[in-house]
Amino acid sequence: MTISARAFARPLFRSFEERLGIAVFAAMLLFASTHALLAHGFKAGELEIGHPWSRATPAGAKVAAGYLTIKNNGSKADRLVSVQSDISDKAEIHEMGVDANGVMKMRQVTGGVEIPAGGEVALKPGSYHIMFMGLKAPKNEGETFAGTLTFEKAGTVTVEFAVDAMSGQSQDHSGH
Ligand SMILES: [Cu+2]
Numbered sequence: 001m002t003i004s005a006r007a008f009a010r011p012l013f014r015s016f017e018e019r020l021g022i023a024v025f026a027a028m029l030l031f032a033s034t035h036a037l038l039a040h041g042f043k044a045g046e047l048e049i050g051h052p053w054s055r056a057t058p059a060g061a062k063v064a065a066g067y068l069t070i071k072n073n074g075s076k077a078d079r080l081v082s083v084q085s086d087i088s089d090k091a092e093i094h095e096m097g098v099d100a101n102g103v104m105k106m107r108q109v110t111g112g113v114e115i116p117a118g119g120e121v122a123l124k125p126g127s128y129h130i131m132f133m134g135l136k137a138p139k140n141e142g143e144t145f146a147g148t149l150t151f152e153k154a155g156t157v158t159v160e161f162a163v164d165a166m167s168g169q170s171q172d173h174s175g176h
Contacts, residue, residue, distance in 0.1 A: 044157035046074030066130030089134025
Protein backbone atom coordinates (compact mmCIF):
# COMPACT_ATOMS: atom_id res chain seq x y z
CA MET A 1 0.00 0.00 0.00
CA THR A 2 2.82 2.33 0.93
CA ILE A 3 4.72 1.18 -2.14
CA SER A 4 1.85 1.83 -4.50
CA ALA A 5 1.27 5.24 -2.95
CA ARG A 6 4.95 6.07 -3.44
CA ALA A 7 4.87 4.74 -6.98
CA PHE A 8 1.90 6.95 -7.64
CA ALA A 9 3.50 9.93 -5.97
CA ARG A 10 6.89 9.68 -7.63
CA PRO A 11 6.11 11.12 -11.08
CA LEU A 12 4.12 13.85 -9.43
CA PHE A 13 7.07 14.76 -7.21
CA ARG A 14 9.43 14.70 -10.13
CA SER A 15 7.44 17.26 -12.06
CA PHE A 16 6.98 19.31 -8.90
CA GLU A 17 10.74 19.28 -8.42
CA GLU A 18 11.24 20.37 -11.98
CA ARG A 19 8.83 23.21 -11.52
CA LEU A 20 10.50 24.10 -8.22
CA GLY A 21 13.85 24.03 -9.97
CA ILE A 22 12.62 26.47 -12.59
CA ALA A 23 11.11 28.71 -9.90
CA VAL A 24 14.37 28.69 -7.93
CA PHE A 25 16.36 29.43 -11.07
CA ALA A 26 14.02 32.30 -11.96
CA ALA A 27 14.30 33.66 -8.40
CA MET A 28 18.08 33.44 -8.63
CA LEU A 29 18.05 35.36 -11.91
CA LEU A 30 15.82 37.99 -10.34
CA PHE A 31 18.08 38.18 -7.30
CA ALA A 32 21.14 38.46 -9.52
CA SER A 33 19.66 41.34 -11.51
CA THR A 34 18.44 43.10 -8.34
CA HIS A 35 21.83 42.62 -6.78
CA ALA A 36 23.51 43.96 -9.90
CA LEU A 37 21.34 47.06 -9.62
CA LEU A 38 22.27 47.60 -5.98
CA ALA A 39 25.98 47.10 -6.53
CA HIS A 40 25.99 48.60 -9.98
CA GLY A 41 28.90 50.03 -11.90
CA PHE A 42 29.62 51.75 -15.19
CA LYS A 43 32.66 52.26 -17.43
CA ALA A 44 33.98 55.18 -19.39
CA GLY A 45 37.29 54.40 -21.09
CA GLU A 46 39.75 53.70 -18.26
CA LEU A 47 37.32 54.94 -15.64
CA GLU A 48 35.08 52.79 -13.48
CA ILE A 49 32.08 54.50 -11.94
CA GLY A 50 30.77 52.69 -8.88
CA HIS A 51 27.30 52.69 -7.34
CA PRO A 52 25.80 56.07 -8.22
CA TRP A 53 23.17 56.82 -5.59
CA SER A 54 20.96 59.57 -4.34
CA ARG A 55 18.73 60.05 -1.35
CA ALA A 56 14.95 60.25 -1.18
CA THR A 57 13.78 63.85 -0.91
CA PRO A 58 10.99 65.37 1.17
CA ALA A 59 7.97 66.72 -0.73
CA GLY A 60 8.68 70.12 -2.21
CA ALA A 61 12.46 69.73 -2.09
CA LYS A 62 14.22 71.64 -4.85
CA VAL A 63 17.57 69.87 -4.58
CA ALA A 64 18.86 66.31 -4.49
CA ALA A 65 22.40 65.10 -4.02
CA GLY A 66 24.24 62.49 -6.05
CA TYR A 67 27.10 60.30 -4.92
CA LEU A 68 29.37 57.78 -6.65
CA THR A 69 32.96 56.59 -6.83
CA ILE A 70 35.30 57.03 -9.78
CA LYS A 71 38.30 54.77 -10.20
CA ASN A 72 40.93 55.60 -12.77
CA ASN A 73 42.67 52.50 -14.15
CA GLY A 74 44.56 54.56 -16.71
CA SER A 75 48.04 56.09 -16.65
CA LYS A 76 46.79 59.66 -17.07
CA ALA A 77 44.74 61.81 -14.73
CA ASP A 78 41.23 62.63 -15.84
CA ARG A 79 38.70 65.14 -14.63
CA LEU A 80 34.97 65.07 -13.97
CA VAL A 81 33.94 68.39 -15.47
CA SER A 82 30.15 68.36 -15.54
CA VAL A 83 26.98 66.43 -14.82
CA GLN A 84 23.58 66.62 -16.46
CA SER A 85 20.24 64.99 -15.66
CA ASP A 86 16.64 65.40 -16.75
CA ILE A 87 15.47 65.30 -13.11
CA SER A 88 16.58 68.88 -12.49
CA ASP A 89 17.14 72.19 -14.26
CA LYS A 90 20.86 71.87 -13.70
CA ALA A 91 23.46 69.83 -11.87
CA GLU A 92 26.57 71.20 -10.18
CA ILE A 93 29.58 69.56 -8.61
CA HIS A 94 29.94 70.67 -5.00
CA GLU A 95 32.49 70.28 -2.28
CA MET A 96 31.97 70.36 1.48
CA GLY A 97 34.60 72.16 3.45
CA VAL A 98 35.24 74.12 6.64
CA ASP A 99 35.33 77.92 6.29
CA ALA A 100 37.49 80.40 8.26
CA ASN A 101 34.98 80.30 11.13
CA GLY A 102 35.05 76.53 11.36
CA VAL A 103 31.60 76.18 9.82
CA MET A 104 30.90 73.37 7.34
CA LYS A 105 29.91 74.91 4.05
CA MET A 106 29.48 73.68 0.54
CA ARG A 107 30.72 75.40 -2.54
CA GLN A 108 30.62 74.77 -6.24
CA VAL A 109 33.74 73.18 -7.65
CA THR A 110 35.07 75.11 -10.60
CA GLY A 111 37.34 73.31 -13.03
CA GLY A 112 36.09 69.85 -12.11
CA VAL A 113 37.29 67.08 -9.85
CA GLU A 114 40.60 65.45 -10.69
CA ILE A 115 40.73 61.65 -10.80
CA PRO A 116 44.44 60.84 -10.45
CA ALA A 117 46.03 58.12 -12.59
CA GLY A 118 45.60 54.83 -10.74
CA GLY A 119 43.56 56.62 -8.09
CA GLU A 120 40.01 56.67 -6.87
CA VAL A 121 37.80 59.59 -5.84
CA ALA A 122 34.60 59.20 -3.86
CA LEU A 123 31.73 61.65 -4.15
CA LYS A 124 30.09 61.03 -0.80
CA PRO A 125 28.19 62.78 2.00
CA GLY A 126 30.40 65.40 3.63
CA SER A 127 32.75 65.59 0.65
CA TYR A 128 32.44 66.07 -3.09
CA HIS A 129 28.90 65.52 -4.33
CA ILE A 130 26.66 66.25 -7.27
CA MET A 131 23.86 68.70 -6.58
CA PHE A 132 20.78 68.43 -8.73
CA MET A 133 19.24 71.89 -8.52
CA GLY A 134 15.75 72.85 -9.56
CA LEU A 135 14.42 69.35 -8.91
CA LYS A 136 11.34 68.69 -11.05
CA ALA A 137 9.77 66.02 -8.81
CA PRO A 138 10.53 64.43 -5.45
CA LYS A 139 12.75 61.37 -5.52
CA ASN A 140 11.40 58.28 -3.77
CA GLU A 141 13.30 55.37 -2.30
CA GLY A 142 13.70 52.53 -4.79
CA GLU A 143 13.54 54.76 -7.86
CA THR A 144 16.38 55.15 -10.29
CA PHE A 145 17.22 58.02 -12.61
CA ALA A 146 19.77 58.63 -15.32
CA GLY A 147 22.59 61.14 -15.11
CA THR A 148 25.28 61.94 -17.65
CA LEU A 149 28.82 62.52 -16.47
CA THR A 150 31.30 64.35 -18.67
CA PHE A 151 35.01 63.72 -18.24
CA GLU A 152 37.79 65.74 -19.83
CA LYS A 153 39.43 62.69 -21.46
CA ALA A 154 37.00 59.76 -21.12
CA GLY A 155 34.11 61.76 -22.57
CA THR A 156 30.51 61.28 -21.52
CA VAL A 157 28.87 58.31 -19.84
CA THR A 158 25.28 57.91 -18.71
CA VAL A 159 24.90 56.20 -15.35
CA GLU A 160 21.92 55.20 -13.27
CA PHE A 161 21.45 56.65 -9.79
CA ALA A 162 19.65 54.46 -7.25
CA VAL A 163 17.54 56.40 -4.73
CA ASP A 164 18.18 55.29 -1.15
CA ALA A 165 16.16 56.03 1.98
CA MET A 166 15.98 59.60 3.28
CA SER A 167 17.69 58.71 6.56
CA GLY A 168 21.42 58.29 6.97
CA GLN A 169 24.19 60.84 7.18
CA SER A 170 22.28 64.05 6.73
CA GLN A 171 23.56 67.06 4.95
CA ASP A 172 22.22 70.56 5.19
CA HIS A 173 21.17 71.85 1.81
CA SER A 174 19.05 74.69 3.18
CA GLY A 175 21.56 77.15 1.73
CA HIS A 176 20.46 76.29 -1.81
CU1 LIG B 1 25.64 70.74 -2.46
